Amino acid sequence: MSKSFNKIFLEGSDDSELYPIISLDDRPGEEEIDLKSGEVLPILSLRNMVIFPGVLSPVSVARPKSMKLIREAQENESLIGVCTQIDTRIDDPTYEQLYPLGTIAQIVRILEMPDGTTTVILEGKKRFRLGTVVTEKPYIKAHVNLFDDVKIDTKDKVFQALVSSIKDLTINIVSKSGTMPPETAFAIRNIENPVFMINYICTNMGFDVKDKQRLLEIDNPSDRGYKLLELLDKESQLIDLKLSIQNKAKEGIDQQQREYFLQQQMRTIQSELGDLSPEQDLDELRERADSKKWSEAVAKTFYKELKKLERMHPHSPDYSTQLNYIETMLDLPWNEYTKDNFNLRNAKKVLDKDHFGMDTVKERILEHLAVLKLKGDMKSPIICLYGPPGVGKTSLGRSIATALNRKYVRVSLGGLHDEAEIRGHRRTYIGALPGRIIQNVLKAESANPVFVLDEIDKITADYKGDPSSALLEVLDPEQNMAFHDNYLDVDFDLSKVMFIATANNLNTIPRPLLDRMELIEVSGYTQEEKIEIAYRHLVPKELENHGLKSDDFVLTKPIIQQLIEKYTRESGVRSLNRQIASLMRKVAKKVASGEKYNVELTEDDLTEYLGASRYSSDKYEGNEYAGVVTGLAWTQVGGEILFIESSISKSKAPKLTLTGNLGDVMKESAVLALEYIKSHADKLGISNEQLDENSVHIHVPEGAIPKDGPSAGITMVTALVSAFTGRKVRKNIAMTGEITLRGKVLPVGGIKEKILAAKRAGITDIILCAENKKDIDEIKKVYLKGLKFHFVTDIMEVVDFALLKQKA
Incomplete structure (x- = not known):
């Protein structure tokens, strides 16, 4: 039953509950009263109950205007009209919001309850229909039209059988419900007036208010009895079904079901504490779905899946x-x-502000932003930043997100070997999840974040699939507008996401994946750039990290340069950052202990705090010896100068010896240089006897360091010519370039790093291929100050300029 037989929700308060007054008087169905149709009565509105003629009913009064009505009616000893409001949610119903048929009632007694509420005992007298309203202030007053009593033969056997059936069925419901006191059944058994009994059961059974109102509106007591019997029969069947379910549950109960019922009780307690029920959960899901901006196809899929959820039991494993x-x-x-x-x-x-240098990358981002501004919509490009570690490729992604005012997410692909990590798992698997792409879009809470795919060159493949192949769809602007995740199983638009991949080595990235990305090289920092980065970014950041103030620790640019040259060898600034942090820890210890120290660090302080220097840079060593020429090399940690040393010695079996841990390409350059000299000996002033009778030895110092590349070609030719002819090499000169067998000078890479290394070593003149002039034009003028460039196309030009006529 929706409500207990022995409890009534009273007018004015949804939470108030009172036992009905059980009367054993033989009250008539509708009593004669001293009132005529058309008279004006005050109308009391009830929220959750209906008053029937002849029945005493307690009503809890809470509304101020209802209190006023009751007090004045008691003082005047007048009757009142009682009507039920149509919508129980309305706190102050108007005349139009009441059911037009009600009951004339007499106030029997007013009780002041211990909890501070007021309860009125009303006795129903006669039914009436509302006439025209007189006033609604301070409470409703209206004309009432009384109903004439419908007389019925109570001795009629059919009616008696009906009343007996009602009585037995009601007593049966009371006994089976288990929630009603036994006094209720006792009272019903002892009511002798059949019309009163019908009205009494109509009042106190837990029917819906609408059903009770329908019962009140039936004029004939016999018809009212039949309708009551129908409602009682439904109530009885509901109780029987409930008892049947309970009995079946008891029959097969075991430990698992016991735990289930305990969990049910816990959920009920949680629900009482404010948690949502499954029905409320579903309503909330629908509300959220109504506000989504998804396509019609996605909406169709969602509501289909939601219907599946509705059909599932909340405690099903699949729920x-x-x-x-x-x-x-x-x-x-x-x-x-x-x-x-x-x-x-x-x-x-x-x-x-965030990154020093990186002009190419910054220019590309600004170009993208400019196109977005003009066009309003654009498929985001797939940018791949590649370069050595520690140059700021990953942190650049966060700066781009800040500049564009977009959300920032990052996923590390290093060591990823399962394709499902990208595309997600199908929902048929236990513990299925979306792929990393969809997970990070969820985290970003927007469909156009800056998405950094870190270490894309370190993806591996195994028997679980090839993640790099799954990335082909993600990183293709023509395909990722309909990216398909296995878990989601509907297409998601990634075309507005700005993907930025980072890599150290392009050789390990599959060609189809590489083809889908716009490659931007982030080269290693020059020493000058490192100094600026440390001065502008690293020192202020580490001061904050170590709790120091700017006047506690001062690192000047010359000392930073010493720190870079003697204690780091890297293309990025990670090691430099660690060394600065190490210095600050030493200073922090002195500040905390109150020791005296140099606020502005000196070179001696570097030695004291960090120990002896770990690295040394090559310096130009002069031109006193023939056969020694300065070359320029590019390494992963920046540019370096290197010395190509050559010597000749008498030998019956002339041969070429190469030392210095040279790679295949560099060895081929040496062979090529010697062959060129042999074929052009006359032009170079070298006799055939010298070539036939002398062995040649080429050495590049620091033999423990592997060296390779074609850029030492012209340096080797110059060194060999100097060794054979004895001509001195021009002072403060260095060179780089590749040669061909015909003597052509070819361009090489790493020009920026090489010329800065030359400048640090004290070189003033640099020989380059003419085609490398474009690289010089891209370098800031401040880095070129003090350097003079000589652009050549043929090796003879190199020899003529680099070698003096003077003998060594």
């Missing part, structure tokens, strides 16, 4: 899996984008 899937769909930002900041000046300011 949580289905619920997780639906919540994932709701959490995804379907067509929800953050607004890009199109202020190019602000974007440039942010990029320059």
